[in-house]
Amino acid sequence: MMNQQDEFLAVPFYQSLVSRSLMYLRTGFPVHFTGPSGVGKTSLAFYIAKQMDRPVTVIRGHHELSNKDLIGHYMGITKKEVVDNYIHSVYKKEQEVRPLWMQGQLIEAVKKGHVVIYDEFTRSRPETNNILLSLLEERVLPVYGNGKFTAIPCHPDFCMIFTSNPEEYAGTFHTQDALIDRLITIGINLCDEQSEMAIIRKKTGVNEKEAASIVQFVNRLRAYGNGSSPSLRAAIMIASIAKKASVEICPKNLLYQQLCLDVLTRHVQPFFPDEEEETVQELILQELQREDEPE
Numbered sequence: 001m002m003n004q005q006d007e008f009l010a011v012p013f014y015q016s017l018v019s020r021s022l023m024y025l026r027t028g029f030p031v032h033f034t035g036p037s038g039v040g041k042t043s044l045a046f047y048i049a050k051q052m053d054r055p056v057t058v059i060r061g062h063h064e065l066s067n068k069d070l071i072g073h074y075m076g077i078t079k080k081e082v083v084d085n086y087i088h089s090v091y092k093k094e095q096e097v098r099p100l101w102m103q104g105q106l107i108e109a110v111k112k113g114h115v116v117i118y119d120e121f122t123r124s125r126p127e128t129n130n131i132l133l134s135l136l137e138e139r140v141l142p143v144y145g146n147g148k149f150t151a152i153p154c155h156p157d158f159c160m161i162f163t164s165n166p167e168e169y170a171g172t173f174h175t176q177d178a179l180i181d182r183l184i185t186i187g188i189n190l191c192d193e194q195s196e197m198a199i200i201r202k203k204t205g206v207n208e209k210e211a212a213s214i215v216q217f218v219n220r221l222r223a224y225g226n227g228s229s230p231s232l233r234a235a236i237m238i239a240s241i242a243k244k245a246s247v248e249i250c251p252k253n254l255l256y257q258q259l260c261l262d263v264l265t266r267h268v269q270p271f272f273p274d275e276e277e278e279t280v281q282e283l284i285l286q287e288l289q290r291e292d293e294p295e
């Protein structure tokens with residue numbers, strides 16, 4: 001897995017958000033970062049989790065995730081045989097057959113006080129997330145299995161960080177109000193231009209001028225839509241490919257133009273639902289060529 005926490009650049013933009021989040025987590029309250037795709041929610045969650053100085057468990061939300069994955073389930077049987085032939089004249093054999101318990105991700109985290117990052121939790125079905133209601137409120141994990149009910153108490157250091165995309169995003173479920181009510185939900189928007197440039201430079205190794213040219217160009221395209229798309233991830237992608245493949249970051253370079261079109265068309269097209277792809281690409285190239293207006 002990518003080492004997300006080590007790559008995070010703690011730009012001043014995040015400073016207050018990080019310290020507030022740590023305050024909430026340390027006082028026993030879960031935080032939830034929500035916002036558009038690719039603005040840095042997951043990276044931020046990893047960074048904050050690292051500051052907590054506890055083991056980290058990561059759960060990725062998806063449609064098929066179930067309570068079995070979170071808590072555990074019985075599968076098959078385990079057979080244990082003890083053969084006692086210490087005294088040659090006596091042969092004794094004991095057999096024990098038990099159902100085999102596969103432990104889910106949450107149990108260890110709850111018992112040992114991990115920081116749990118539940119990434120994209122709204123991509124899991126609401127019934128899967130129901131288990132979190134008592135976990136977050138009463139700090140006990142209810143476990144039902146093999147006809148038995150057990151309530152596992154939470155370690156005092158156990159805490160959770162959630163991330164999600166807004167509900168209008170494809171593939172997300174509506175979250176039950178009771179769960180949202182238990183979370184401190186903070187909207188995460190794209191960072192400022194200077195921070196974005198610094199992140200791109202750190203992640204890809206492009207120089208200041210190149211980072212500025214990419215960020216200003218992508219920002220001009222963002223102005224046609226909701227301000228956050230094309231995402232920071234898209235800008236990083238352009239810088240990273242250009243750097244690794246030695247593509248000159250210059251608006252007149254045909255290969256760079258094509259790279260920008262390939263990465264950005266899918267992001268910009270939704271702003272112009274009635275336009276042909278060709279028209280959208282012309283606009284992207286126009287914005288690529290355009291120098292920023294002097295101040």
Ligand SMILES: Nc1ncnc2c1ncn2[C@@H]1O[C@H](COP(=O)(O)OP(=O)(O)OP(=O)(O)O)[C@@H](O)[C@H]1O
Pocket residue numbers: 007008009010011035036037038039040041042043044163164165199203232233236
């Ligand atoms: N402060 C930062 N320092 C370094 N890299 C960052 C920072 N913020 C974001 N990134 C990088 O930006 C990209 C997108 O970030 P991330 O995956 O955290 O976004 P996200 O909001 O969780 O996206 P999604 O909603 O699609 O999961 C990643 O490559 C990530 O490493």
